[in-house]
Amino acid sequence: MRELEGVWTVDGLITNDDVSPVPAGVKATISFEDGRIDVHGGCNSGSADGCEVDGRTITFGPLVSTLMLCGPDEMAVEHAVFTALGRGEVTYRIDSGAVTLTNAEGAGLRLRR
Numbered sequence: 001m002r003e004l005e006g007v008w009t010v011d012g013l014i015t016n017d018d019v020s021p022v023p024a025g026v027k028a029t030i031s032f033e034d035g036r037i038d039v040h041g042g043c044n045s046g047s048a049d050g051c052e053v054d055g056r057t058i059t060f061g062p063l064v065s066t067l068m069l070c071g072p073d074e075m076a077v078e079h080a081v082f083t084a085l086g087r088g089e090v091t092y093r094i095d096s097g098a099v100t101l102t103n104a105e106g107a108g109l110r111l112r113r
Contacts, residue, residue: 012110041078043070
C-alpha cells in the first residue's frame with residue numbers, strides 16, 4: 001500500500017480499453033492513507049475505511065459521499081469515478097508514474113501525482 005499512499009489526480013477515465021481525458025476545469029482526486037481512501041469525484045467527496053492491498057487488488061469498505069448537484073462535466077467525471085470504485089474492489093497497475101485502477105466490469109481511472 002505504501003507505493004499508493006498520498007494524493008493522486010484523476011487524469012483519465014477508462015471504459016474497457018478506451019481512455020478519455022478529464023474535461024478542462026474539472027478536478028477529481030483520490031487519496032490513500034492509513035487504510036482509508038478519500039475521494040473527490042469532481043463535485044462530491046467521499047471516503048471508505050478498510051482499504052487493503054493484496055497483490056495487485058485493492059479492496060475497501062463502502063464509499064460514503066456527499067450528495068451535491070454540480071454542472072454536467074463535473075457530474076460526468078463524478079459518475080465515472082464512483083462507478084469505477086463503487087463495488088469496493090479494483091485492480092491496479094503502476095506504469096511510468098501513473099496508476100491505473102480498473103474494476104471487474106472494465107471501468108477505471110488513470111491517476112497521476
